[in-house]
Amino acid sequence: MEYLQQSFSVPFNYRVWFSSSIFNSDNPLLAQVVASPGTNAHAQRKILFVFDQGLLDANPGLPEKIRRYFAVHKNVLLVDEIISIPGGESAKNDESSFRKILNAVDKHGIDRHSFVAAVGGGAVLDTVGYAAAVAHRGVKHIRIPGTVLSQNDSGVGVKNGINYFGKKNFLGTFAPPFAVINDDTLLNTLSDRHWRSGISEAVKVALIKDAAFFEWLDANAESLANRNKEAMAYLVRRCAQLHLEHIASADPFESGSSRPLDFGHWSAHKLEQLSRFDILHGEAVALGIALDSLYSVLARQLTITDAERILHLLERLGFDTYHPLMAIDNETAPLLKGLQEFREHLGGELTIMLLDGIGKGVEVHSIDTVQLQEATKQLAARAGDKQLNPTN
C-alpha cells in the first residue's frame, strides 16, 4: 500500500501582558501590541472591539476612552462601531452572539491581518474567540479578560467555544490568541461574588502542581477575600503562569484523553448545568475541589488533615463546600451523569485527576460511586454542622 507522509510543525507564540488602565492614552501597551512582529505593516489593519455587556454597564465610559486612545495611537484603524454581547453563559447558549460578531467582521472588512479584541469574562472571550477563529479561517484575536477567572485561567489558554445541543463547548476550536492583556483595574468593578469566584482555579492548580503556591494561598486567604489588590495581582500572575506552563509542556491541543488541569471539574461542569448556571463556574469548581478532595482521602493517599486544610481554605475564601445538587441518593443521581459526560467530551477512556497530597495530582480511570456517595455525605454533614454552629 503506497502512501505519502505529511509532517510539519506549526509554532505558536503569544504574550500574556500585565498592566493597568490600558485604555488610558498615556499607556502605550495596546498600541505596541498591535504593532508587534507578526503583524503586516503593509496592510491597513483594523481593530474591532467586542464588549461584555456586564463589564460595559459597570464601565460605561470605556468606548469613549477607546476612541480617544486610537485617535492618539494611529497604527491601527479603530472600527467605529463598538459592539457588545451578554456576559455569562448566556453569551454561549445560543448562536446569536456568535453571529453578531461574524456580521461585524464582514461588515467592517476585518481580514486575517486585522484584530478582533474581546473585553470581558470567560464566556464572552470563548464566544468571540470562536468567531475570530473561524472567520476567514482565523483573524487575529486579542483577549482582554475582565474577571479574575478569565485573567488567571480561561483567558490565557488556547480554547474557545460555544454551547450547542445544550452541551457545553460542543462547538469550538483550539486557537491561540494573538495576545492577552490583563488589566488589573478591570477587576475593580467586579461584584464580591465574581471577585471570589476566580480564586478557586488558583486553589485547583496549586493543589495539583505547586504546594508552595497552596501555602501562599493559605497564608493570604483573608487578604484575597477582603479584595487586597496586591495579593490578587500575585495570584493572577502565578496562576496564569502555571496554566501557560502546563499548556506548553503537555498536549496543547488535547489530542489525548487526559485533561490534567481539570481537577474538580467533572462535577463542576455538571453542577453548573444542573443549576442552570446559577452556580458560577468558579463556585462550581470550589464545590468540585471539595468533593474530589474528600474522595481522594477515601480512594487515594490524601490525608484527612490535608483535606481539612483544603476545605477550610475554600471556606475562608468565602466558598460553599456543599450544594444540595451534589446529593447522591442512588445510582441514577443527576451528579453521576457528569462522569459520563466528562468522558464523552474528551472521548476515549475516563480520566479523572485526584490528589495523593497537596501539590500532588494523580490520574485515575475509574470512580467508585459508593465512596463518592460517602464523600458527598461528609460534605453535607459538614455543611449542616456549619449551619448549626455558624461561628465555626
Place this chain on the structure above:
Amino acid sequence: MEYLQQSFSVPFNYRVWFSSSIFNSDNPLLAQVVASPGTNAHAQRKILFVFDQGLLDANPGLPEKIRRYFAVHKNVLLVDEIISIPGGESAKNDESSFRKILNAVDKHGIDRHSFVAAVGGGAVLDTVGYAAAVAHRGVKHIRIPGTVLSQNDSGVGVKNGINYFGKKNFLGTFAPPFAVINDDTLLNTLSDRHWRSGISEAVKVALIKDAAFFEWLDANAESLANRNKEAMAYLVRRCAQLHLEHIASADPFESGSSRPLDFGHWSAHKLEQLSRFDILHGEAVALGIALDSLYSVLARQLTITDAERILHLLERLGFDTYHPLMAIDNETAPLLKGLQEFREHLGGELTIMLLDGIGKGVEVHSIDTVQLQEATKQLAARAGDKQLNPTN
C-alpha cells in the same frame, strides 16, 4: 511592562494513501488506518460516513459494501446511519449540510477519538472537514476524495470551510485530516467534465514549481483527455506530492498574505461566483491560468512561445481558454472585483502569483488593468478564431 511569553509547537502528521477498491472486504487499508498510532485503543471508537449524494447516486451499492466491510473488520464500530449531503458548491452555500453532520455527530456520540469519514468531491470534503474540526473542538477526520480535483489538490491539504454571507469559505479552519485515502476506482464513474476538471490544478502546480511535470503533462495530454487510468494515477500522485511538499515547506496555516499555490485563482474564484458555479472550479482554474499566462507575457518574462504551449495544452486537455464573463470593458468590469476580493480574503497586501517561465512562479503586488484587458482581448480573439476555424 511585564509579560509572560507563551511558545509551543504543535506537530501534525498524516498520510495520503493510494489504493483501489478500498471498500472491498479483502482490502485491509481502511481497517489499518483506523487502528494506526494516534488512535486510542482503550476507547470504543466509532466511524461515521458522510457521502456526496452525487457519488452515492453513481455508486448506489457503496453503503452496503461499507456495512459488509466493517462486519469483517471490527476494530472500529460503524455508525449504522450513513448520511449524504449534496455535492458541488451547494453543499457549502448554506449551513444545512454542516448542521446535518453536527446532528449526526451528536446523535451517535462521535467523540474526539472517533472518526468522521467523508467520501466525495472537494465541496463535500470542505463541509465535512469544517464540521469535524469544530465539533468537540475536533473529531478525527478521514478524507476519501471522490474526484480528480480532490484527490490531487484540495483533499490532501489542511483547509476546510463553508460559504457565508455569499462569500466563499468565509467560515472555516486550518485542520489537518487524520488520513487521506485516494481510491482510483472512485474516479471511474466521474463524467468526462469532472474527470477533466481536476487536471487544471496539475497544470497549475507544474507551471509554478516543476517544469519536468509540465513536460510530462504535455507528453500525456491526449492519454489524460481519453481517460487513461495509468496516466491519471501518475498525475494524481505527483500533483498531491507537490501540494503536500508545498504545505509542509512554507506556511501551512497561511499566517502571511501570500498563497503561492493560487496561480490563476484570483480570476477563477470570481468566474465561479459570476457564473453561479456553472463553471466548475477546475474549469475556472484553466481560464485563470490562460489569463495570467498571457498577462505574464505582457507584464513579466514569460515568452509568447511558452504561453502558446500552455494555452495549447489546456485546449488539448479539453478546456476552454476564454469565457464571456472574462470581458474587461472598463474599470468596473465584474472580473476586476476578483482582485480586491482575493486580497480581502487573505488580508494584507495584494499578492498574485505570475510566471517568469514554465516552472518559474513569481509573486507580484500589483496588476496593470490595461495589460490585463489586453490579455483578455487576446484570449477572446483566439477563441473567436477557433470558432471560425474549428479544425485548428
